[in-house]
Amino acid sequence: MNPKNITQNRVRWIARVSLLGFALIFGRLIQLQILDHADLLQQARTQQVKTVEVQAPRGTIFDRNGRPLAMSVPVDTVIVNPQRIPDRGVAAEILAKILGLDQDELTRRVETAFKAGRGYLVVKKHVNPEEANRLKHLNLEWVEFRPGARRYYPNGSLAAHVVGSVNHEQEGDAGLEQGLNDELQGHTGVVRMTTDVRRRGFNTEIDSAMMSGQDVRLTIDRRIQHVAERSLAKAVIDHNCKTGSLVVMNPHTGELLAVANYPTFDPNLPVQGPDDMAGRRNLAVVAPFEPGSVFKVFTIAAALETTNLTPDTVINCGRGVINLFGRIIHDHDPYSALSMADVLAKSSNIGAIQVGLRVGEQRLHEYVKRFGFGDQTGLPLPAESSGRVFRLSRWTKSSIGSVAMGHEVLSTTVQLAQGAAVVANGGLLVRPRITVAGPAAGAIRNVALVEDKGQPVRAIKPETAITMRQLMEGVVLRGTGRAARLDGYSSAGKTGSAQIYDEETKHYTHKYNASFMGFAPVANPALVVVVTLNGASKYGGAVAAPVFREVAGAALRILDVPRDLPDQLTPAAEPEQPANDVAIAELGRPMLTEPIGPKPAPPAPDPNAPVLIGPRVPDFSGKTMRAVLEESVALGLKVRFSGKGVARAQDPAAGTVIAAGEPVRVQFAR
Amino acid sequence: MATAVRPMMGRGTPQPLATAEEHRMEDSFLLRPFPNEDVYFHVKKIDNTRVVRAADPEARARGWKAIGIVSIAAMLLIGVLLPGAYGLLAGYQVHQLKQEQQALMAEQQALRLEAELLTSPRQLEQWAERHGLSDPKPEKVIHLGTPKGSLAYHKTGTGN
Numbered sequence: 001m002n003p004k005n006i007t008q009n010r011v012r013w014i015a016r017v018s019l020l021g022f023a024l025i026f027g028r029l030i031q032l033q034i035l036d037h038a039d040l041l042q043q044a045r046t047q048q049v050k051t052v053e054v055q056a057p058r059g060t061i062f063d064r065n066g067r068p069l070a071m072s073v074p075v076d077t078v079i080v081n082p083q084r085i086p087d088r089g090v091a092a093e094i095l096a097k098i099l100g101l102d103q104d105e106l107t108r109r110v111e112t113a114f115k116a117g118r119g120y121l122v123v124k125k126h127v128n129p130e131e132a133n134r135l136k137h138l139n140l141e142w143v144e145f146r147p148g149a150r151r152y153y154p155n156g157s158l159a160a161h162v163v164g165s166v167n168h169e170q171e172g173d174a175g176l177e178q179g180l181n182d183e184l185q186g187h188t189g190v191v192r193m194t195t196d197v198r199r200r201g202f203n204t205e206i207d208s209a210m211m212s213g214q215d216v217r218l219t220i221d222r223r224i225q226h227v228a229e230r231s232l233a234k235a236v237i238d239h240n241c242k243t244g245s246l247v248v249m250n251p252h253t254g255e256l257l258a259v260a261n262y263p264t265f266d267p268n269l270p271v272q273g274p275d276d277m278a279g280r281r282n283l284a285v286v287a288p289f290e291p292g293s294v295f296k297v298f299t300i301a302a303a304l305e306t307t308n309l310t311p312d313t314v315i316n317c318g319r320g321v322i323n324l325f326g327r328i329i330h331d332h333d334p335y336s337a338l339s340m341a342d343v344l345a346k347s348s349n350i351g352a353i354q355v356g357l358r359v360g361e362q363r364l365h366e367y368v369k370r371f372g373f374g375d376q377t378g379l380p381l382p383a384e385s386s387g388r389v390f391r392l393s394r395w396t397k398s399s400i401g402s403v404a405m406g407h408e409v410l411s412t413t414v415q416l417a418q419g420a421a422v423v424a425n426g427g428l429l430v431r432p433r434i435t436v437a438g439p440a441a442g443a444i445r446n447v448a449l450v451e452d453k454g455q456p457v458r459a460i461k462p463e464t465a466i467t468m469r470q471l472m473e474g475v476v477l478r479g480t481g482r483a484a485r486l487d488g489y490s491s492a493g494k495t496g497s498a499q500i501y502d503e504e505t506k507h508y509t510h511k512y513n514a515s516f517m518g519f520a521p522v523a524n525p526a527l528v529v530v531v532t533l534n535g536a537s538k539y540g541g542a543v544a545a546p547v548f549r550e551v552a553g554a555a556l557r558i559l560d561v562p563r564d565l566p567d568q569l570t571p572a573a574e575p576e577q578p579a580n581d582v583a584i585a586e587l588g589r590p591m592l593t594e595p596i597g598p599k600p601a602p603p604a605p606d607p608n609a610p611v612l613i614g615p616r617v618p619d620f621s622g623k624t625m626r627a628v629l630e631e632s633v634a635l636g637l638k639v640r641f642s643g644k645g646v647a648r649a650q651d652p653a654a655g656t657v658i659a660a661g662e663p664v665r666v667q668f669a670r
Numbered sequence: 671m672a673t674a675v676r677p678m679m680g681r682g683t684p685q686p687l688a689t690a691e692e693h694r695m696e697d698s699f700l701l702r703p704f705p706n707e708d709v710y711f712h713v714k715k716i717d718n719t720r721v722v723r724a725a726d727p728e729a730r731a732r733g734w735k736a737i738g739i740v741s742i743a744a745m746l747l748i749g750v751l752l753p754g755a756y757g758l759l760a761g762y763q764v765h766q767l768k769q770e771q772q773a774l775m776a777e778q779q780a781l782r783l784e785a786e787l788l789t790s791p792r793q794l795e796q797w798a799e800r801h802g803l804s805d806p807k808p809e810k811v812i813h814l815g816t817p818k819g820s821l822a823y824h825k826t827g828t829g830n
Contacts, residue, residue, distance in 0.1 A: 073779045073780055074779060
């Protein structure tokens with residue numbers, strides 16, 4: 001064969017083999033790229049692309065000063081794949097030691113999961129960062145960390161009823177956590193992360209964007225809240241009450257500075273059962289009660305607006321008995337006649353009924369509604385009660401007497417604060433609010449604006465409000481609310497003691513909803529405080545007014561409100577007053593034939609006490625300079641005056657027996 | 671290689687063994703020649719003195735052109751691939767930084783929580799009690815001027 005032919009022959013064979021090889025490669029390419037493309041792409045994505053849920057951090061709840069009341073901290077959940085664990089015993093030992101678990105129990109769980117063929121076992125949820133870091137540094141390939149978050153309440157039970165709590169799925173189940181769950185929660189995002197062979201991510205595509213929960217800034221001041229809770233708890237325990245609630249409110253803006261309830265709970269702990277869940281209700285908002293004598297404030301305000309009655313108008317109190325459409329009603333003390341100012345100061349039931357009758361059913365109903373009773377306040381708290389104010393068509397003949405002294409109506413503590421604020425702010429109905437706009441000092445995100453309360457509505461005339469302030473100040477100075485007098489500040493208020501109705505016996509008991517509703521300073525109130533103690537054996541003036549005194553005094557100092565009473569003379573300690581202001585509850589029930597409420601026994605005289613001879617210092621508080629002068633001259637007392645206005649403080653205290661010629665210093669202020 | 675090629679050459683190839691045989695027959699004491707000795711030790715003298723390289727004035731230009739094209743192609747290739755490579759590296763970096771950021775934020779939140787736990791009102795109250803501290807009474811508080819936002823109308827006594 002010709003060498004040339006041989007070469008050509010060989011070249012041809014090489015070309016054929018090459019062609020065949022390329023054809024095979026090309027065929028394989030077609031198979032991979034076209035025929036099996038979808039399956040292979042899916043397999044590749046399964047291996048390379050990881051879909052990750054990005055948990056939206058739940059918004060932080062701040063108090064008004066930017067201190068967090070509820071915050072979420074990122075935590076990991078530790079998961080293992082039992083099928084990939086090389087030595088399950090050693091693994092359980094390592095995990096138990098680092099995570100603080102019982103080794104035997106964990107070994108049993110891992111073995112059980114392995115035998116069941118499971119590739120997924122949650123070892124521990126919500127591990128703390130220190131534990132997680134120690135475990136991560138071990139680089140164990142069979143351990144996986146699933147990111148999550150845990151809700152913490154750093155102040156424990158502080159404002160627990162307002163803030164609320166979350167369930168195991170981090171969704172609100174009480175308080176604002178529930179009421180503002182949508183704002184706080186945000187939206188979980190989904191991203192697709194492309195990873196390399198070592199499962200290291202290098203590319204991220206967002207499927208759905210994560211939206212962080214919004215922060216919420218409350219009107220609550222945690223310092224005032226703490227004082228309120230401490231004082232309320234002490235009062236409830238000391239007086240063997242069942243529950244208690246307290247509200248501190250700015251009367252001008254409606255901002256709630258403190259909302260306290262007792263018993264309280266720690267929101268860091270999970271709900272233990274239905275009883276525990278019931279204990280997490282915000283009583284100040286969800287539990288209406290018959291307010292009793294505190295309601296006389298609204299009756300008298302209506303009278304000032306709609307009748308020709310004035311504070312000095314004498315009201316016939318019938319020596320403590322009245323026949324109201326065939327029902328005989330007794331007062332707690334047999335007053336014959338009182339000025340309308342004293343009807344409020346001494347909390348005369350008959351006097352309040354007489355005033356209510358002068359106002360009339362329709363106008364009294366209208367004014368009760370004007371003060372906001374019977375309607376929800378609109379707070380973003382779950383299960384808020386609207387209280388109860390019957391329609392006029394449902395009123396009986398004697399209902400006007402009941403409503404006039406705070407029965408046959410139901411009100412929450414927050415509604416009472418709203419009503420008191422009308423008097424305190426000059427006659428405007430300002431809806432209470434619990435959230436405030438604007439970023440808190442510690443906030444890193446925008447703060448949700450969740451409340452729009454609209455403009456205040458005028459409920460009563462400004463002059464009526466000012467008159468009511470003076471009348472309510474009289475309650476504190478010379479009436480049933482003497483225990484509510486503050487050091488360094490003027491105060492006004494009204495006590496209330498409403499009998500509690502027993503659903504089982506269908507009768508009113510001798511347990512009271514003891515309450516005090518007040519504000520301070522009187523000239524331009526900075527805050528309204530309402531205290532309610534449920535199940536008290538004593539009257540509101542004895543158990544609730546001291547709580548007002550403690551909380552209001554501390555709150556005014558915290559808010560840096562300048563004092564309006566002199567420093568030098570501390571108001572004298574008053575002897576304990578009976579402060580009987582029980583509103584007769586059974587007005588619409590079978591008639592009462594005897595006065596309600598136990599009469600406190602007079603203190604037994606001490607036979608060993610020395611007998612002093614000399615003039616006894618009268619109580620000048622609340623009196624004008626002229627009245628003090630007249631009284632002191634009549635008694636032969638030498639008085640030194642200072643200041644202007646009405647008597648605010650005196651030294652020595654009222655009731656003190658002094659030597660003849662010893663001066664009495666009296667401090668006046670407006 | 672030459673020996674391997676030889677069997678493939680076929681019949682037409684020359685027979686160098688004849689010359690070696692002749693050489694052996696001349697002197698029997700001579701060593702036997704190496705196989706293909708004439709191939710390995712054959713020196714063909716070539717005289718290139720008369721060869722003159724043909725002048726090609728465009729060769730240099732073609733060379734530079736080829737170098738340029740290859741360089742541009744290389745740069746284009748790099749230009750096309752570089753952003754992707756940078757993107758890949760940046761992706762790793764971004765991912766790592768994100769993880770670091772998350773870890774730092776978690777640490778920050780944990781520290782903030784710890785600080786809040788230590789400064790909660792109840793905690794502060796307990797510490798204050800231990801040190802004999804208590805809230806001042808109103809008469810012990812001296813206001814230096816009317817604070818902003820204060821609500822009281824009038825000021826009486828000293829210190830207000």
